[in-house]
Amino acid sequence: MSHLIAPSILAGNFAYLQKDVEMLNKSEADWIHVDIMDGLFVPNISFGFPVMDAIKKYASIPLSVHLMIIKPERFISRFKKSGADHLIVHYEACTHLHSTIQKIKSEGMQAGVALNPHTTVNHLDDVITDIDQVLIMSVNPGFGGQNFIKNTYRKIEQTWNLIDKRGSSAVIGIDGGVDLTNASKLVELGADILVAGSAIFKSDNPNKTISTLKNI
Numbered sequence: 491m492s493h494l495i496a497p498s499i500l501a502g503n504f505a506y507l508q509k510d511v512e513m514l515n516k517s518e519a520d521w522i523h524v525d526i527m528d529g530l531f532v533p534n535i536s537f538g539f540p541v542m543d544a545i546k547k548y549a550s551i552p553l554s555v556h557l558m559i560i561k562p563e564r565f566i567s568r569f570k571k572s573g574a575d576h577l578i579v580h581y582e583a584c585t586h587l588h589s590t591i592q593k594i595k596s597e598g599m600q601a602g603v604a605l606n607p608h609t610t611v612n613h614l615d616d617v618i619t620d621i622d623q624v625l626i627m628s629v630n631p632g633f634g635g636q637n638f639i640k641n642t643y644r645k646i647e648q649t650w651n652l653i654d655k656r657g658s659s660a661v662i663g664i665d666g667g668v669d670l671t672n673a674s675k676l677v678e679l680g681a682d683i684l685v686a687g688s689a690i691f692k693s694d695n696p697n698k699t700i701s702t703l704k705n706i
């Protein structure tokens with residue numbers, strides 16, 4: 491499959507959310523990446539259900555929801571209700587990761603697991619055949635606009651090896667500091683999904699930047 495682009499709406503203009511979501515609908519973006527932060531798992535708070543409901547109201551492409559919250563199992567049904575198509579939980583935030591993945595799938599959503607930069611890919615060995623996506627964090631989660639961590643490149647290879655070894659159908663997403671300077675290398679190494687916030691929304695022409703990222 492050719493790679494997918496998932497713009498992170500966190501970098502959008504919240505005073506004109508409808509406008510940004512409609513721009514994404516019309517662009518070559520495949521999914522909208524929705525960052526949920528609780529101020530505990532990460533040192534920042536983004537937004538919650540009312541804002542997600544507003545995004546869903548105007549979105550015509552899937553919402554890929556990245557939960558940076560502790561004990562995400564508490565809110566799985568609630569995120570489904572607010573329109574999540576994919577739910578991505580952090581390995582580091584789940585005591586019972588396997589059961590959380592099963593719960594997400596039983597709600598009819600795709601299940602993803604995100605790994606912080608310090609977390610070794612091998613930790614996913616026992617769940618890799620149960621999940622739809624591995625989201626490799628290429629920054630420490632909590633904020634948009636940070637610098638890309640270069641160790642991510644070898645993590646893509648390690649993730650591919652694990653997927654291959656276990657015969658998993660999971661795809662690989664990269665999140666944080668993705669821009670026009672590193673996108674083609676990420677895709678070459680095997681990234682299936684590029685999540686990008688600042689590189690898209692802070693550019694002069696977000697629509698064109700999405701197209702450039704999609705067609706690299």
Ligand SMILES: O=C(CO)[C@@H](O)[C@H](O)COP(=O)(O)O
Binds near residue numbers: 629630632685
């Ligand atoms: O999850 C996160 C940050 O915690 C990301 O989704 C960022 O929101 C991506 O933004 P840029 O790094 O592309 O600006």
Ligand SMILES: [Co+2]
Binds near residue numbers: 498523556665685
């Ligand atoms: Co994210």
